[in-house]
Amino acid sequence: GQQLNQSPQSMFIQEGEDVSMNCTSSSIFNTWLWYKQDPGEGPVLLIALYKAGELTSNGRLTAQFGITRKDSFLNISASIPSDVGIYFCAGLSYNTDKLIFGTGTRLQVFP
Amino acid sequence: NAGVMQNPRHLVRRRGQEARLRCSPMKGHSHVYWYRQLPEEGLKFMVYLQKENIIDESGMPKERFSAEFPKEGPSILRIQQVVRGDSAAYFCASSPTRENTGELFFGEGSRLTVL
Numbered sequence: 761g762q763q764l765n766q767s768p769q770s771m772f773i774q775e776g777e778d779v780s781m782n783c784t785s786s787s788i789f790n791t792w793l794w795y796k797q798d799p800g801e802g803p804v805l806l807i808a809l810y811k812a813g814e815l816t817s818n819g820r821l822t823a824q825f826g827i828t829r830k831d832s833f834l835n836i837s838a839s840i841p842s843d844v845g846i847y848f849c850a851g852l853s854y855n856t857d858k859l860i861f862g863t864g865t866r867l868q869v870f871p
Numbered sequence: 872n873a874g875v876m877q878n879p880r881h882l883v884r885r886r887g888q889e890a891r892l893r894c895s896p897m898k899g900h901s902h903v904y905w906y907r908q909l910p911e912e913g914l915k916f917m918v919y920l921q922k923e924n925i926i927d928e929s930g931m932p933k934e935r936f937s938a939e940f941p942k943e944g945p946s947i948l949r950i951q952q953v954v955r956g957d958s959a960a961y962f963c964a965s966s967p968t969r970e971n972t973g974e975l976f977f978g979e980g981s982r983l984t985v986l
Contacts, residue, residue, distance in 0.1 A: 801979055
């Protein structure tokens with residue numbers, strides 16, 4: 761089946777640092793999304809990408825839809841303590857209605 | 872302005888009992904998705920439903936698991952004769968349209984513990 765691999769699995773950074781994480785797949789997706797999950801909560805949508813090569817920002821977050829349609833990355837600039845959580849990439853392909861989630865990147869921010 | 876509502880938030884069952892998890896989608900949303908999250912793992916798709924219809928249940932185990940979304944009332948995920956391996960967080964998500972953009976609104980989840 762389709763799989764999305766995220767790296768790194770976890771990150772421990774200092775407040776104020778920039779963060780970069782990525783997501784790769786062996787399959788092509790026509791939509792890439794990034795979600796964040798806080799402890800004990802459900803995922804919340806951060807950014808959605810609909811075109812290959814698209815670069816989209818949402819505040820301190822920037823995400824890109826890879827040209828090959830098989831990858832995406834998420835950058836967080838000037839991290840703050842509330843950025844702590846698990847970041848999931850998710851992909852959607854033309855021939856399915858189900859969103860496939862990545863394995864997650866766990867982010868810890870130290871003051 | 873309620874979001875996706877799931878209950879119960881926490882459920883404890885003994886092996887062999889039944890678990891029923893409920894999900895009320897956001898107002899105006901008629902598409903419901905159920906996902907399962909094992910500890911320290913990502914979310915795995917289980918089933919996609921519209922009112923009175925199961926659209927895609929390819930992620931549901933063939934036995935003991937069933938889901939419904941009746942014309943009136945919440946969507947229900949039912950697990951019969953639970954086993955320890957069913958312990959997980961079960962998330963419901965909803966969307967407003969048939970055309971799935973991937974933009975889902977998730978509930979806070981129901982955490983099932985099987986003793």
